[in-house]
Amino acid sequence: MVSKLNLDFSVVESARKSARIIAEDTQKFIERHTTVAVERTVVRLLGIDGIDDLERPLPNVVIDNIKHGGGLSEGASFWIGNAMVALSKSPQEIAELVSKEELDLTKVEIQDLAKIQAAVNETAKNTVDRIRGNREKRNEYLTTLGEGPRPYLYVIVATGNIYEDVLQAQAAARQGADVIAVIRTTAQSLLDYVPYGPTTEGFGGTYATQENFRIMRKALDEVGEEVGRYIRLCNYCSGLCMPEIAAMGAVERLDVMLNDALYGILFRDINMQRTLVDQYFSRVINGFAGIIINTGEDNYLTTSDAIEEAHTVLASQFINEQFALLAGLPEEQMGLGHAFEMNPDTEDGFLLELSQAQMAREIFPKAPLKYMPPTKYMNGNIFKGHVQDALFNTVSIMTGQGIQLLGMLTEAIHTPLLQDRALSIENAKYIFKNMRHIGDEIEFKKDGMIQKRAQGVLKEAADMLKDIEKIGIMSTIEQGKFADVTRKMDGGKGLDGVTQKGGNYFNPFIPMMLGGDK
Secondary structure: OOOOOOOOHHHHHHHHHHHHHHHHHHHHHHHHEEEHHHHHHHHHHOOOOOEOOOOOEHHHHHHHHHHHOOOHHHOHHHHHHHHHHHHOOOHHHHHHHHHOOOOOHHHOOOOOHHHHHHHHHHHHHHHHHHHHHHHHHHHHHHHHOOOOOOOEEEEEEOOOOHHHHHHHHHHHHHHOOOEEEEOEOOOHHHOOOOOOOOOOOOOOOEOOOHHHHHHHHHHHHHHHHHHOOOOEEEEEOOHHHHHHHHHHHHHOOOOEEEOOOOHHHHHHOEOHHHHHHHHHHHHHHHHHHOOEEEOOHHHHHHHOOOOOOHHHHHHHHHHHHHHHHHOOOOHHHEEOEEEOOOOOOOOOHHHHHHHHHHHHHHHOOOOOOEEEOOOOOOOOOHHHHHHHHHHHHHHHHHHOOOEEEOOOOOOOOOOOOHHHHHHHHHHHHHHHHHOOOHHHHOOOOOOOHHHHHHHHHHHHHHHHHHHHHHHOHHHHHHOOOOOOOOOOOOOOEOHHHEEEOOOOOOOOHHHHHHHOOO
16 A cells, blocks of 8 residues: 555554564463453353353353362363363253352362363364354355445444344344444443343343344344345453453354453453453454454543544554454454544644544554544534534545444434434445545645644654553553553452463363464
């Protein structure tokens, strides 16, 4: 790609190198540790599901049993595999015995490690094959049905009732949407368990459960066949159950997941050690499943100024990219996030927004960038808001964004109604078609405002990454360098669920998914 912004790609490479060092340094910590969420994910991927008489998810029951027995450091695979060999039972049967308090996993006589690993690997392979099959099914749909052109039109449903969400999602698909995001109910990211079964009540969104995923996947496949294009399903792979939700999404063939390395730390006060370990396994799963991740840099601009702090967005994108690569997730699945969030009263703000979007496109040419709409400065004036969204859509088509979360003219008033969504889709379709190739026809003035803005932001981001390289990501977060939010290394929620790995630890899914045929 020829740079319209006249970017110095030696600076880009320097920034990328710093981000790589930051990620690799953090990966050393990740490799030494596991968490209750990682181990519950292993349990789920081994086929354990359901709830006990008190409606506690069996994955939680099993891992609580292991943790209380002092065995978390050896990992779920070791203890479940040990019981499989010793008792000749399946993982599900073992979990049910534990839930009835008829079995204590850490007190079963230790068996030969090679036999333990063989038993677990055989079961794990079945799940890995199922996920691989889901990826093949998606590719089959994309071949037979096709899909909408990029930028994908991405809209949200958030009723709290999965069955009502289905009706709204199918209506949006008929109106032209390409991606349906089922917004997760408020604060589910802070639950250290995944609710079970279909749900019909939620505040600000709908619970992320495996059954809800299955219901929506089926509905979108049906409407996709009706409208003649594949409709992608998105949910939220973040919070205290980040890798568990990734696993559920992989099993139920979700296509897009909100999956950021730092978001939960900054905006949900989840312990940074917990989040950094959890994000790795979640991204291994998403990468293998062919799921596009969306990162959360757009959220930085809700707490800090979009003009002054733009370099922090770019720095975080570089870091998210490197964390994803370490997890085997290719650039083509990295929906790195950014946003159209400058104050609309800013003189030449459109030019600055255009510069930002073009810069992201040039620095991450293979990524299906996720571009977020104006929210911070939407005030209920639906007419002005619709114009703001139109300018946002214009920047997107001019700069070749990948995934467009459509702005809603009623942002700041209420959860979108069907007609609000229809108007937003109509707005985007009109602009995208009418200006489809405008980006191919435009060059930017040499040393003009647009070029200088991008060059300046890039330099600031590269300098910031150099500083982070010296002190590490955890100290950087402690100093409040991202989103003006400060978090402590031993603070936040979930730290008690982190432990160092023991000598018998193994997780069969990581080598299978990193080394498997994609």
